[in-house]
Amino acid sequence: MTRYLMEHPRDLVSLKFFGQRYGSAKSSISEDLSIIRHTVATWGVGRLETLPGASGGARLTPLYSKENAEKVIKQLTAAVNDDSRLLPGGYVYLSDLLGRPDILREVGRLIATQYVDQDVDVIMTVETKGIPIAQSVAMYLNRPFVIVRNSSHITEGSTVSVNYVSGSSRRIKKMELSRRTMREGANVVIVDDFLKGGGTMNGMQSLIHEFGAHVVGMNVFAEGQFKGNRLVDDCTSLIAVQAEDGRNKHISAEAGNYLDKVFGEKKEK
Amino acid sequence: MTRYLMEHPRDLVSLKFFGQRYGSAKSSISEDLSIIRHTVATWGVGRLETLPGASGGARLTPLYSKENAEKVIKQLTAAVNDDSRLLPGGYVYLSDLLGRPDILREVGRLIATQYVDQDVDVIMTVETKGIPIAQSVAMYLNRPFVIVRNSSHITEGSTVSVNYVSGSSRRIKKMELSRRTMREGANVVIVDDFLKGGGTMNGMQSLIHEFGAHVVGMNVFAEGQFKGNRLVDDCTSLIAVQAEDGRNKHISAEAGNYLDKVFGEKKEK
Known part of the structure; x- marks a missing residue:
């Protein structure tokens, strides 16, 4: 049972x-x-x-209680706090963590906890590295997930596309989603692996509006530092990473805004 | 417990x-x-x-018993047997199924059943649509999965790449895998969503050899029809799809070679 x-x-x-x-x-x-x-x-x-x-x-x-959530986020932070993860340009290597079932289970359960009392119809992500996170969240919410593609693929059938501006590189890109995947009025949770300028998140929001659907919330595994205004606010992050390239290669990861957002205002959970 | x-x-x-x-x-x-x-x-x-x-x-x-496996494969076949899934060029729309947690659980458990008595260190797939399958198999085998990329990405760090010939389109392509993801001697299970000419599978095999690792087995969700010689044999498929484009648009899906391969020779399981 x-x-x-x-x-x-x-x-x-x-x-x-x-x-x-x-x-x-x-x-x-x-x-x-x-x-x-x-x-x-x-x-x-x-x-x-x-x-x-x-x-x-x-x-x-x-769901996770506050105690469990704190423990898991501490573990995630410790795992990311490793200077060998630093890549040129201030990027952070996370692919190993996002390929480990134990970590994905924790991440999925954490993000799902945020929506225990809300109706969610579908989880959306953009290829490639957001997919494992979307799938884990989908497992715990017991709802399907959809994958936004960067280019048109024959196996998706007819698609809806939007142009968006990458927040960090300022270039215009395109993203597409198969028409069959989402119905009008659906409640959508967006997830991705990393938040920099927020351009991708912003693009997914436009796409959801094109479908006549609603954004319930946005989540990322890690939030990087970003100079200037992000294109989205109100995005929940599990961890926050400061990556310092240049002469002193150093990464420092700490808890993101998750605990505050999910457990902050409620006295007891 | x-x-x-x-x-x-x-x-x-x-x-x-x-x-x-x-x-x-x-x-x-x-x-x-x-x-x-x-x-x-x-x-x-x-x-x-x-x-x-x-x-x-x-x-x-x-794992799944033979009875459960037969039941699940019957369900999958029925779900794919739908002419509206037919796309131009004889492709088949499967993205909805591969975004449903219930189906992914079944698929993951089926493929994992094949390796109950074998050591598996890592599951490999190629972006994009193989990822959900790889992740499900990884959950049941409790092993990490790695994603082979079609082009170099800054967030992967240094990579190993191989060129391969697409079996169906005969074009030369490139695939890359982050150096950090796999150790020498690892036992690798390959999974993907769809098998046509087998070029991608073949490419992943070369990549595994480049890493000095071993292929334990190959699996696809669906096997399409292919005229000519496939570049790989010994690939396990859950279902087999005949897609007829042209004037009479029609899809017919039936059980793949999974049941034969996994339960065929053993008298009782």
Whole structure:
């Protein structure tokens, strides 16, 4: 039952279904559910709700408690704080972290925590390095994700495209999304790996408006330093990285604005 | 405990760790483990091994029984069998399926089943559409995945590149992989979304040889029809698609060679 609920996060599963599936009485299912509820709450990894009535059932929403979130962000910061990650031009090598299932699980759960009480229909990212993050978030929100492409691909069918200005390089680029992927009025969460000038984020916002859909929130794994005005604000970052190129090659990573934004105003979670 | 084992697949977890974590006696842990063992075996979704001794512990390997695999492949085939997926040039639109967490879970578990008894160090794919599959397989094998890029990117650091001939278009292309991602002697599983001429697969094989690593196996979600000799053989496909462009637009999808390859020779699994 734990397995079923874990693999169908945020789905309302009727108790009748469990009864038929496991051939157990309603009372023993309720008992098991209350054990699961207690366990996920104690470990700070989720919330189990049970809704009464004929249309009721049980729903497991994965999330992280503030304590867990702080612990994970500390781990991420420590992993990024490594001068050998510095690349020419002040870029930071993150591909290894974004290819590790354990890290992606943590990142997905953190970002999903921000939307526990909101309706999300689809997660959007831009190729390439945002994809693993989008997929992890999608797993925990149990919603599909869509990939915006930098150029037109035959396997996408007809697409909608927008031009956007890269915030850091100031060049005009184009991004496209397959027409089939998103319906009008969809609630979209945007994720990406790295935020510099915010041009890509801004482009994705325009694309979402083209589709007549709504932006629920924006998230990045890491936020870099940027001189000047970003093209977006209100983007949640898990970590913030200062990369110093030049003679003293040095990276310093610290917590991003995630903890403040998600746990800052609420007294208890 | 189920949750911990599910999130750390194929890891050997010592019973002492569980004892300390949950504050329970060894006997009740053993009892719980045998319930988990029985449950995953009955549902055909995994194998729980317990190794005795000081260095022993419990290990949960996710897999699918033949019955589950057949059911899932039937579902995938039905989902692809839809003429509206046909794109000009005989291409097939699959991006929606490869953005759905439920489908990706199934695909990941199917491909991981093939390697239950093998050592895998890393999963390799090429951008863009292979990434979600690689990530799902990586989740179930609990190993990192690496993304081969079509062009050099500043955020990858120094790279190793190979030229390859696209099997279907006969053009020479280039693919690159960050030097930091793979160590010599690593056992690599290759995955991609679609197999036509096999040029991309072939290119990834060369890249793996450049790194002094070994190919453990190759997998695709779907195999298309191809006139002439493929550049690779021995690639496992979940489904096989015949797409007929031209006047009679029609797609027919059927099971690929997966079931034969994975369950064909073994009498019972």
